[in-house]
Amino acid sequence: MGRTLAEKVWDDHVVRHAEGEPDLLFIDLHLLHEVTSPQAFDGLRKSERRVRRLDLTIATEDHNTPTLDIDKPIADPVSRAQLETLRRNCAEFGVRLHPLGDVEQGVVHVVGPQLGLTQPGTTVVCGDSHTSTHGAFGALAFGIGTSQVEHVLATQTLPMARPKTMAITVEGELPEGVTAKDLILAIIAKIGTGGGQGYILEYRGPAIEKLSMEARMTICNMSIEAGARAGMIAPDDTTFAYLKGRPHAPEGADWDAAVEYWKSLCTDEDAVFDAEVLINADELSPFVTWGTNPGQGAPLSSAVPDPASYEDPSERDAAEKALEYMGLAAGQPLRSIKVDTVFVGSCTNGRIEDLRAAAEVLKDRKISDGVRMLVVPGSARVGLQAVSEGLDLVFKEAGAEWRHAGCSMCLGMNSDQLAPGERSASTSNRNFEGRQGKGGRTHLVSPRVAAATAVLGHLASPADLSDAETRTPAGV
């Protein structure tokens, strides 16, 4: 019988298989950041172990880093301590680190792919749930806990039970103006935040094949919000073209050997998935969340749902609680929801294509009075690229704040936070209570919707912007 993409990559990494035990998997790439690594290094030190494969390990700083005044000492002592600990640990153990201020610094899931380290058919782990992002390359990528981080540092392997596989087939074509973010929000609304539990998802079908690498990363990034262990997309010419010439992409004969291997990484015709979901892209439109989990979303053109309309009592209860927290009423059109803050960034939508999409909408326009807009590139490199294209000027002229790279308001571990009761349209991935700041309310949106929302001051898509009203003539 044929095998799925996930099974092929899994099989290629089994170091040891024994009945009644989890498989021992080899890890090709281990990404580290400051929040989940300190206790792992501490454990190594205590047991007098070293990092087994420094050549497969890399660290950067992202969760705690400030996005302003990065040349000054970090004000928050706790954040500073975490960053300093990472620096000390990397120096002591010999791990390559890209600290704040370095050109390769940035959100760990943006840094790996842009260096060309994330490659098809590899296993990638990181002490962060959004490691699923790397699956966009046909890599098997898992988020892990701190004990597992230590385990990988010491052994370059991880004992794991083989997950089940689920195909998410997206037929048709995304309509004009509908993006990968809208698609993944619609998928999660359909299968639920627990729908992927125990599975590795494989996104496939014509609509997925047309997507750029950036868009594929947006999709795989949010697999975890559907409860999945990982998400994957089979590598193809788009993948190879993205990788070619990147700093860590193979070269010469290695490149040819790699591409030959990568081409074998697709689900066989006769392979069987444990579950299958079908989505039609033709029917999609811009999608936003109204609640406090990523599954509580709806088309922007619709209204806040009535909790009473849910048959499942726990869903009804969750919807009621969400509306109360979000300060919304059932039946209220989603377009009528006013926001205070717009955040463009994160490992979901902080890549260059995302910034271009937002800038295209904002060009020659101004953001609404009273709206604060933060644009935070996913990495320092993305920031440089944006500057070279003049995108930073577009943002600044529109009235947005152009910041340095990091996780920033995605989780508010630095000072970029919502105040209690404040409402944001955010291109990040989690709208949990208090995620962006205590008492803050988050609507997850695409970069295009974020930009249009900033201009109008309420949830909106670029289609809602009338040129005559809002475009300031060039030169004004």
Next chain:
Amino acid sequence: MEAFTTHTGRAVPLRRSNVDTDQIIPAHWLKKVTRDGFEDGLFEAWRKDENFILNRPERQGATVLVAGPDFGTGSSREHAVWALQNYGFKAVISSRFADIFRGNSLKNGLLTVVLEQKIVEALQELTENDPQAEITVDLQTREVRAEGVTASFELDENSRWRLLNGLDDISITLQNEADIATYEAKRPSHKPQTLKV
């Protein structure tokens, strides 16, 4: 990891159900960079009340927590296990544990023992009435013993073997070091390397 064969100690009866990981160790403790020093964060909110059982002088030095059902629900933070261990607990007894918490506890050598609710209550009653009463948790015989109580408990063979021998996952994996080396030797050269530019 320290081996766990048998342990005898005084107990803290905690008559609350659904004690979640936020109560065991509040989120603001997660910025700490060590596995040590979480003892002061353990049940931090409740400990502000001087009558909370952990604060009672007769409970100092207790090492067995006898908790209500559904202990350890909520987030996956391993810090919850570390906090209990840092405080001095060697074993937690309850009729039901949250999955992830239980997995984390066994990974770290904190023995989580599942007993029937009525036996848990008997142990709570015993140790409430007599703070000096000791409980023995014997992993070799898979038995909990205290005055008037003898109860056997289940634990899968693999976890039991690891705890009895003090083997953490890393030590176990390193027993198969030869397999890792063999795998590494045949790994293709086109695979990415972080140190090669």
